[in-house]
Amino acid sequence: MSFMRLLAVARKELIHILRDSRSLGIVVVMPVTLMLLFGYGVNLDLKHLPVYVFDRDGSQQSQDLLKRFQASEYFQIVRVADSYPAVTRALDDGDAKMGIVIPWDFSERISQGGQVQVQALVDGTDDNTANVAIGYAEAVVQGYSSQVQLNWLQSRGQSIQPASVSVQTRTWYNENLESSSFIIPGVLALVMSVIGAFLTSLTIAREWERGSMEQLISTPVTAMEIMLGKLAPYFILGMFDVAVCAFIAISWFHVPFRGSYWTLALSSALFMIVVLALGFLISVLAKNQFAASQIALLITFLPAFLLSGFLFSIEQMPIVLQWITRILPARYYVSVLKKIFLKGTPTAMLSADLIPLAVFAFVLTLVATRSFHKRLE
Amino acid sequence: MPESTNSVVVENLVKRFGDFTAVDRLNLNVAKGEVFGFLGPNGAGKSTTIRMLCGLLRPTSGRAQVAGFDVSRNPESVRQNIGYMSQKFSLYNDLKVIENLRLFAGLYSVPSAKLKNRIEWALEMANLKGQENLITATLPGGWKQRLALGCAVLHQPAILFLDEPTSGVDPISRRQFWDLIHHMAAEGVTVFVTTHYMEEAEYCNRLALIFRGKMVALGTPSELKRDSMTGELLFVDCEPLGTAVETLQSAPDVMDAAVFGNALHLVVRNAAVAQPRIEQYLRDHSVTVRRMEKIRPTLEDVFVSLTTTREAAEEHKP
Numbered sequence: 001m002s003f004m005r006l007l008a009v010a011r012k013e014l015i016h017i018l019r020d021s022r023s024l025g026i027v028v029v030m031p032v033t034l035m036l037l038f039g040y041g042v043n044l045d046l047k048h049l050p051v052y053v054f055d056r057d058g059s060q061q062s063q064d065l066l067k068r069f070q071a072s073e074y075f076q077i078v079r080v081a082d083s084y085p086a087v088t089r090a091l092d093d094g095d096a097k098m099g100i101v102i103p104w105d106f107s108e109r110i111s112q113g114g115q116v117q118v119q120a121l122v123d124g125t126d127d128n129t130a131n132v133a134i135g136y137a138e139a140v141v142q143g144y145s146s147q148v149q150l151n152w153l154q155s156r157g158q159s160i161q162p163a164s165v166s167v168q169t170r171t172w173y174n175e176n177l178e179s180s181s182f183i184i185p186g187v188l189a190l191v192m193s194v195i196g197a198f199l200t201s202l203t204i205a206r207e208w209e210r211g212s213m214e215q216l217i218s219t220p221v222t223a224m225e226i227m228l229g230k231l232a233p234y235f236i237l238g239m240f241d242v243a244v245c246a247f248i249a250i251s252w253f254h255v256p257f258r259g260s261y262w263t264l265a266l267s268s269a270l271f272m273i274v275v276l277a278l279g280f281l282i283s284v285l286a287k288n289q290f291a292a293s294q295i296a297l298l299i300t301f302l303p304a305f306l307l308s309g310f311l312f313s314i315e316q317m318p319i320v321l322q323w324i325t326r327i328l329p330a331r332y333y334v335s336v337l338k339k340i341f342l343k344g345t346p347t348a349m350l351s352a353d354l355i356p357l358a359v360f361a362f363v364l365t366l367v368a369t370r371s372f373h374k375r376l377e
Numbered sequence: 378m379p380e381s382t383n384s385v386v387v388e389n390l391v392k393r394f395g396d397f398t399a400v401d402r403l404n405l406n407v408a409k410g411e412v413f414g415f416l417g418p419n420g421a422g423k424s425t426t427i428r429m430l431c432g433l434l435r436p437t438s439g440r441a442q443v444a445g446f447d448v449s450r451n452p453e454s455v456r457q458n459i460g461y462m463s464q465k466f467s468l469y470n471d472l473k474v475i476e477n478l479r480l481f482a483g484l485y486s487v488p489s490a491k492l493k494n495r496i497e498w499a500l501e502m503a504n505l506k507g508q509e510n511l512i513t514a515t516l517p518g519g520w521k522q523r524l525a526l527g528c529a530v531l532h533q534p535a536i537l538f539l540d541e542p543t544s545g546v547d548p549i550s551r552r553q554f555w556d557l558i559h560h561m562a563a564e565g566v567t568v569f570v571t572t573h574y575m576e577e578a579e580y581c582n583r584l585a586l587i588f589r590g591k592m593v594a595l596g597t598p599s600e601l602k603r604d605s606m607t608g609e610l611l612f613v614d615c616e617p618l619g620t621a622v623e624t625l626q627s628a629p630d631v632m633d634a635a636v637f638g639n640a641l642h643l644v645v646r647n648a649a650v651a652q653p654r655i656e657q658y659l660r661d662h663s664v665t666v667r668r669m670e671k672i673r674p675t676l677e678d679v680f681v682s683l684t685t686t687r688e689a690a691e692e693h694k695p
Contacts, residue, residue, distance in 0.1 A: 012472060019471045054455025211465040215525075218431050218461035219484040220453055374452070376433045 009229025052096040059107035186310030196275025197300035203290035204283035217374040259340025271333040277364035304330035323327040386566035390439035401590040402525025414581030415571040422590040424572040460529030470514035485532035499527035609648040612640040614668040
């Protein structure tokens with residue numbers, strides 16, 4: 001291994017990146033764009049859900065119930081409809097996500113001490129939002145129901161304070177249940193998949209396409225020196241982007257960072273090696289820029305996006321998909337990211353994620369080195 | 378490097394791609410300091426041979442030694458001692474002239490003590506002084522070729538392999554390029570060069586004519602012109618040319634007829650005997666003959682003659 005030859009390759013590769021506005025754009029603009037996009041654009045929190053109400057009763061009691069909905073930050077009554085079809089139409093048009101229909105005998109039944117049901121119509125096109133909305137609606141109605149029972153008892157002259165059991169919840173790690181805190185750490189995995197696999201898959205395939213690989217391999221430079229020299233600038237740029245993303249996450253989006261920066265650097269370096277080796281392997285096999293970039297996106301970016309636990313939690317996936325995620329390096333990296341950002345898990349307790357990452361890094365590097373020969377066939 | 382009078386030794390070299398035999402039992406020796414031309418049409422196996430000699434392709438069978446090292450067993454030692462310019466321009470277009478030179482100096486491990494001198498020398502040789510900071514993409518074709526040559530010789534290789542170095546370059550730049558090649562040969566560098574330009578072949582000390590993977594002739598340009606033609610050559614300026622070529626294919630004495638520019642070259646066994654007979658024959662077929670004379674064959678004549686004989690022989694094989 002000659003350091004001089006390795007350096008010669010690395011230096012030329014860095015010049016390629018700096019002179020190519022598209023590569024430079026991907027290195028500089030893409031991480032910031034992705035951070036802002038996911039930080040602001042993707043919001044899984046439910047707040048101020050637009051609600052239409054149709055109050056057939058129009059009594060004091062029904063107004064009390066609706067006030068409770070209005071008071072909740074999860075719902076916003078956007079219109080009091082005058083007919084049932086007006087509610088269904090609003091759901092059809094998407095003007096309302098939920099419709100609440102109070103029956104005509106609502107107050108009458110309450111005063112008789114009977115059972116009464118309130119109808120809630122929910123737009124189930126987004127099942128996640130619908131489920132959450134139903135839960136909140138049930139809670140609101142439950143609260144009203146308890147109040148009614150209490151009032152009834154008190155009206156009978158019983159001044160006892162009824163016993164009640166309630167759950168006092170306290171959320172750990174992501175105290176405010178902000179979905180941005182859940183999502184943003186995982187953006188790092190996306191950024192690195194693009195820098196690592198996508199960009200490197202282009203650069204090596206480009207050499208084959210332009211014929212410069214033939215000139216390169218006619219010199220005494222070894223396959224290992226070509227590989228390391230080509231990947232070194234991307235490694236450095238990728239690590240730089242990790243720092244930029246972490247900075248934006250912490251200082252701009254106020255995502256808590258409770259772990260160690262060294263663990264962040266270590267896990268990022270391991271994941272970077274994984275995606276670089278993958279990108280290299282792809283371009284060695286594809287030898288064509290277009291095919292290489294498509295394959296790179298397909299096998300690194302997409303899984304990092306869909307199956308890494310970045311947006312969708314792995315525990316809720318079908319069991320088969322859960323098994324598939326085990327062979328995805330991004331899954332382990334995203335898991336480490338979430339733990340060191342939100343939980344501050346000590347490095348020693350991250351071995352379940354760090355060891356698989358290290359194994360992937362080692363095996364893929366080995367395969368990538370073996371795959372590249374200084375031959376034209 | 379082991380001492381040897383031959384820089385390149387090729388014995389029974391074969392390269393097959395599937396069913397296709399690109400190089401068929403090639404044998405040749407190239408002496409130190411020689412400018413050796415490898416001449417043949419596109420697809421004849423020139424590039425395949427040069428790539429095997431540079432260790433870029435593995436020979437199917439046979440043996441090749443370059444600078445005393447076996448190309449299959451010791452390709453890295455071969456590479457340390459050669460400079461190679463591939464057929465397609467393959468430096469980095471987005472790098473500056475000086476950056477390309479520094480890159481190849483690094484790849485060839487030119488020691489830093491020598492680096493400045495070697496780069497100066499290469500710039501001087503390639504006539505690119507003062508152009509160091511130009512982006513390579515903006516250079517005219519001839520300059521690019523000279524830069525590529527400069528990059529290939531930074532480490533003072535003993536042997537230089539040039540694969541169609543002047544294709545797509547204007548005639549004046551081509552001429553300058555060949556001056557450079559001879560300059561290097563004078564300094565003791567062996568130059569192995571492929572071309573399909575016949576006039577360039579004349580600049581070589583020795584030539585191998587290759588056709589369909591096989592060597593059909595080997596010698597100095599004058600040897601080839603003297604010995605390799607079967608028969609003699611007649612130059613015929615006549616009209617109409619098309620009719621003349623057609624009728625002459627079946628004329629007595631004519632072994633081959635080909636259009637060269639706006640005249641014909643005929644191969645005959647004996648020019649003195651054939652000339653009056655052909656003149657008569659053409660007149661009988663209402664072709665006006667303006668001029669007819671015996672000429673010395675050019676390399677192109679030799680090449681056409683050798684390849685047509687070879688083609689005819691292959692077609693008659695069962």
